[in-house]
Amino acid sequence: MNTPSLPDPHDRPARLTVGVVGAGRVGPALAAALQLAGHRPVAVSGVSDASRRRADALLPGVPLVTPAEVLAAADLVLLTVPDDTLPGLVEGLAATGAVRPGQLLVHTSGRYGVGVLDPARRAGALPLALHPAMTFTGTPVDVQRLAGCSFGVTAPDELRLAAEALVIEMGGEPEWIAEEARPLYHAALALGANHLVTLVAEAMELLSAAGVTAPDRMLGPLLGAALDNALRSGDAALTGPVARGDAGTVEAHVEQLRAHAPRTVPGYLAMARATADRALDQGLLKPDLAAALLAVLADRAKDSVPRQAPGAAGGDHPDERPDGEDQDGTDR
Numbered sequence: 001m002n003t004p005s006l007p008d009p010h011d012r013p014a015r016l017t018v019g020v021v022g023a024g025r026v027g028p029a030l031a032a033a034l035q036l037a038g039h040r041p042v043a044v045s046g047v048s049d050a051s052r053r054r055a056d057a058l059l060p061g062v063p064l065v066t067p068a069e070v071l072a073a074a075d076l077v078l079l080t081v082p083d084d085t086l087p088g089l090v091e092g093l094a095a096t097g098a099v100r101p102g103q104l105l106v107h108t109s110g111r112y113g114v115g116v117l118d119p120a121r122r123a124g125a126l127p128l129a130l131h132p133a134m135t136f137t138g139t140p141v142d143v144q145r146l147a148g149c150s151f152g153v154t155a156p157d158e159l160r161l162a163a164e165a166l167v168i169e170m171g172g173e174p175e176w177i178a179e180e181a182r183p184l185y186h187a188a189l190a191l192g193a194n195h196l197v198t199l200v201a202e203a204m205e206l207l208s209a210a211g212v213t214a215p216d217r218m219l220g221p222l223l224g225a226a227l228d229n230a231l232r233s234g235d236a237a238l239t240g241p242v243a244r245g246d247a248g249t250v251e252a253h254v255e256q257l258r259a260h261a262p263r264t265v266p267g268y269l270a271m272a273r274a275t276a277d278r279a280l281d282q283g284l285l286k287p288d289l290a291a292a293l294l295a296v297l298a299d300r301a302k303d304s305v306p307r308q309a310p311g312a313a314g315g316d317h318p319d320e321r322p323d324g325e326d327q328d329g330t331d332r
Contacts, residue, residue: 016104019043019074020059021067021089023051025136026108027080028058030170032143034076035059037169043073054138068098076166079107087116094119104162106130110186113154113179128163129154129182132172133189147171152185154178199271202264209260235282242272243279245289247296254300269301 016039020027023046031041044055045067055064071077071093081089086109093099101124105117110131117127131152136142153174155163160176167174177185200223207215229237241249250272257265276293279285285293 015040016075017042017073019045019070019077020055021045021070021077021079022081023055023064024080025054025138025142026132027078028054028138029136029142029146030078030080030108030132031062032058032140033146033170034166036143039076039169043070045070050138058140058143067093068096071098071100071103074103076104076106079105083109083111086112090117091119094123094125097123099123099125102126104128106166108132110152110189111183113177113182114156115179126159126162127156128159128166129177130163130167131186133175135193148173150175152177152182154182198267202261202267206257206261206264235278235284238275238279238282238284240275242275242293243284245285245293247289247292250293251296251300254296265300269297273297273301 016034018031018034018039018041020031020041020043023044028044031044035041041059041062043065044059044062045065046052046055052064055062065073067089079086079089086107090105090107099105099120103125105120105125106128107117108131109116109129110133113129114121114127117125117129121127129152132146133150133152134142134145149172151167151170151172151174153163153167154177164174200219203219204215207218212218226237241253254265254268257268273294276285276290276297280287280290
């Protein structure tokens with residue numbers, strides 16, 4: 001297997017031609033970061049208006065072409081498409097002869113390791129899985145945010161140095177993830193990042209309903225401190241009525257949520273139960289107080305209102321998903 005020559009990450013990087021298949025939020029940003037490191041973006045594929053705008057903003061002057069033409073032009077190809085699209089894309093590119101021997105083929109899915117690239121590897125490609133653990137906006141600010149960003153990296157042993165060099169050149173920090181651990185790794189990121197967005201959005205809506213004029217300003221310092229404490233101390237950072245065993249307060253919360261925002265009740269109860277379990281395990285919640293609290297949670301769970309499934313959206317192009325043609329760092 002011929003591995004393209006990549007230098008010591010601390011030296012000026014060798015110039016590779018770079019292509020992007022899937023001009024969503026992630027691909028153009030990574031290509032722009034590689035350009036700053038000395039590589040040369042030469043081709044991008046994308047079909048939606050949003051994709052074209054992102055490509056123009058982050059990779060001005062780089063032609064928009066078909067996926068096969070991207071592979072024909074580039075030494076290093078970034079496959080930045082949705083997870084469910086990736087296996088079929090790789091199989092199709094390999095079956096049509098678009099993959100060239102010795103070509104670096106990099107996907108940015110958190111879910112998959114390098115196994116999903118096996119059809120391309122059999123055609124001679126050099127497979128890498130480089131997943132940036134970050135959410136993307138699809139704007140130039142993403143390139144700056146890559147500085148210090150952790151990448152979940154999976155690669156064959158002979159390509160580990162190449163993978164590490166590419167991540168460092170983009171400003172990131174490589175974190176090695178075993179092939180079989182990729183789904184668990186991705187689930188952890190989604191649990192932390194994606195669910196956080198939902199929790200914050202619901203909290204802001206409830207504060208607005210309570211008459212708070214600037215819920216974002218009120219939540220910012222509180223959530224920032226909570227996040228910092230949790231990252232530093234883990235479960236020891238737990239505070240609030242559940243950790244204290246204030247069953248009456250929790251019951252009042254549920255009654256208010258049922259009256260004003262019934263769709264938030266199941267989520268509140270689930271998170272309260274998970275918090276109680278963790279507080280008990282850590283000795284933060286006293287067993288005598290836990291009994292009354294858990295009884296309230298169990299009783300209110302019987303009466304909770306299940307969320308209605310949203311109506312099926314039809315006709316949307318994959319480019320126009322919330323994450324564009326690619327996944328964010330958690331989803332990403």
